[in-house]
Amino acid sequence: MTTADLPAVCVIEKQVQYAPWTEQLFSDGLERHLCLVAENAQQIVGFAVVQFIVDEASLLNIAVDPKQQKQGIGRLLLDEVITQATIEKMTTVFLEVRASNQRAITMYQQAGFNEMGLRKNYYPSANGKEHAVMMALMVF
Numbered sequence: 001m002t003t004a005d006l007p008a009v010c011v012i013e014k015q016v017q018y019a020p021w022t023e024q025l026f027s028d029g030l031e032r033h034l035c036l037v038a039e040n041a042q043q044i045v046g047f048a049v050v051q052f053i054v055d056e057a058s059l060l061n062i063a064v065d066p067k068q069q070k071q072g073i074g075r076l077l078l079d080e081v082i083t084q085a086t087i088e089k090m091t092t093v094f095l096e097v098r099a100s101n102q103r104a105i106t107m108y109q110q111a112g113f114n115e116m117g118l119r120k121n122y123y124p125s126a127n128g129k130e131h132a133v134m135m136a137l138m139v140f
Contacts, residue, residue, distance in 0.1 A: 001035035001047060003027065008044040009037065016063045019124045033060065034084055038073050048077045050084065050093075055140075057085040059095040074104070078111055082139060091140045096132040098123050105133060113137045 001009065006023050013020040029035055029049050038046035046064035050057055059081055064073045085093050096119060097104050113135040121129035 001026075001030060001037045001049075003030065005037050005044055005047075009047050012044070012047065012063050012065050013061075015066050018126065021061060029060075034081075036077060036080055036084075038064070038077050040068065040073075046073045046077050048081050050081050052085075052088055052090060055089065055091045057081070057088070057090040057093045057139075059093060062095075075107055075111070078107065082111065082137065085139050089140055091138065093137045093139055095135050096122065097135065098125075099131040099133050105135075108135050108137075111137065 006026050009026055010020070010023050013026075026035070026049070032051070034048075034050040034052065036048045036050075037044050044065075045068040046062075048062040049060045051060055059078075062074065062077055062081070064077070082093060093113075094116075095108065095113070097108065099118070114137070116134045116136050119132040119134060122132035123130040
């Protein structure tokens, strides 16, 4: 991901998140985090942002353009996150996912992630707050 990618990334983010990240937040992350994009026909169709701290990776954000979902793009991004975590000798990849996002939870489980717990009232939603399922994958 580069600065030039940020407008397209933000379009996707606004389509899939109730409380989307700002362009400034993505921009700040470019220097501090692993920021990936997925492209199809030279158009950005998805992205992932990963933070590495000591020997742990946290998947901070991952999204796919709604028009491009169900084509394996999210799984390709997730696989690249896992690959990069392995290269960087991380021991574990952590993530949080909305409890209502069963499609994402299934994808994470298929990739080997296990549920660790629940963060109650973590995500803002149209109806107040939504729980987050905490998940982890041992990679090294």
